[in-house]
Amino acid sequence: MDTDNLSQHISKQFNEDLENVREEVLAMGGLVEEQLTKALEALNQHDTELAQEVIDNDDRVNDFEINIDEACVKILAKRQPAASDLRLVSTVLKTITDLERVGDEAEKIARMAVEIAEAKESSPLNGKLHYGALQHLGGLVKNMLHDALDSFARMDTESAVKVAKQDKKADEEYDAISRQLMTYMMEEPRSISQVLDFLWAARALERIGDHAHNICEYIVYLVRGQDVRHLSWDEIHRLVKTRN
Numbered sequence: 076m077d078t079d080n081l082s083q084h085i086s087k088q089f090n091e092d093l094e095n096v097r098e099e100v101l102a103m104g105g106l107v108e109e110q111l112t113k114a115l116e117a118l119n120q121h122d123t124e125l126a127q128e129v130i131d132n133d134d135r136v137n138d139f140e141i142n143i144d145e146a147c148v149k150i151l152a153k154r155q156p157a158a159s160d161l162r163l164v165s166t167v168l169k170t171i172t173d174l175e176r177v178g179d180e181a182e183k184i185a186r187m188a189v190e191i192a193e194a195k196e197s198s199p200l201n202g203k204l205h206y207g208a209l210q211h212l213g214g215l216v217k218n219m220l221h222d223a224l225d226s227f228a229r230m231d232t233e234s235a236v237k238v239a240k241q242d243k244k245a246d247e248e249y250d251a252i253s254r255q256l257m258t259y260m261m262e263e264p265r266s267i268s269q270v271l272d273f274l275w276a277a278r279a280l281e282r283i284g285d286h287a288h289n290i291c292e293y294i295v296y297l298v299r300g301q302d303v304r305h306l307s308w309d310e311i312h313r314l315v316k317t318r319n
Contacts, residue, residue: 111213139171173287184280212248217283245280
């Protein structure tokens with residue numbers, strides 16, 4: 076193989092390695108979305124079997140993170156990527172960390188679902204706690220996660236900015252749920268254990284919104300080459316619009 080052909084072969088293999096890693100991130104994201112969907116359903120339906128399925132599948136999420144991390148390390152060691160490709164590898168490594176943590180939060184929700192289901196009949200708050208607000212927050216952050224992954228797949232910075240701005244709404248909904256649950260605890264001290272399960276589930280959902288927000292920041296960094304972690308989203312939006 077002459078030098079030119081060897082160079083083309085290496086370049087083609089490098090591009091394939093990068094694409095494979097990107098596809099693995101999206102596959103991991105799909106699994107994490109599925110975990111979150113099932114955890115929310117288990118919580119809403121008091122389905123302990125489905126909750127246990129989520130708990131058991133958390134190892135699959137962890138395996139994805141380990142395998143993608145190893146693939147990125149190999150790319151860094153073998154290819155010594157240039158700036159734009161190096162940003163992709165860096166973005167992948169950060170994104171899979173957030174996805175793994177989303178998986179952890181989904182597992183927490185599943186564990187809370189089991190505890191809430193088991194305590195439901197004997198709880199002094201039986202019939203008083205409503206799942207509507209919690210499910211609404213769950214739907215919001217689930218959509219944020221889905222849209223963040225879609226933005227990653229399309230390298231769409233404008234979409235990423237729109238998704239990230241929804242994190243404020245998620246925080247507001249979490250705060251409202253927290254205030255309601257605190258009121259329940261003051262009214263009925265015997266309910267504290269069950270109310271805390273609800274509160275931890277709500278907190279896990281709020282954290283998932285934060286992780287989706289982080290992924291959106293990584294997308295802007297990847298495409299624009301600028302670290303935007305300490306900018307407001309209005310500033311980031313202006314940055315994205317002016318460079319189009």
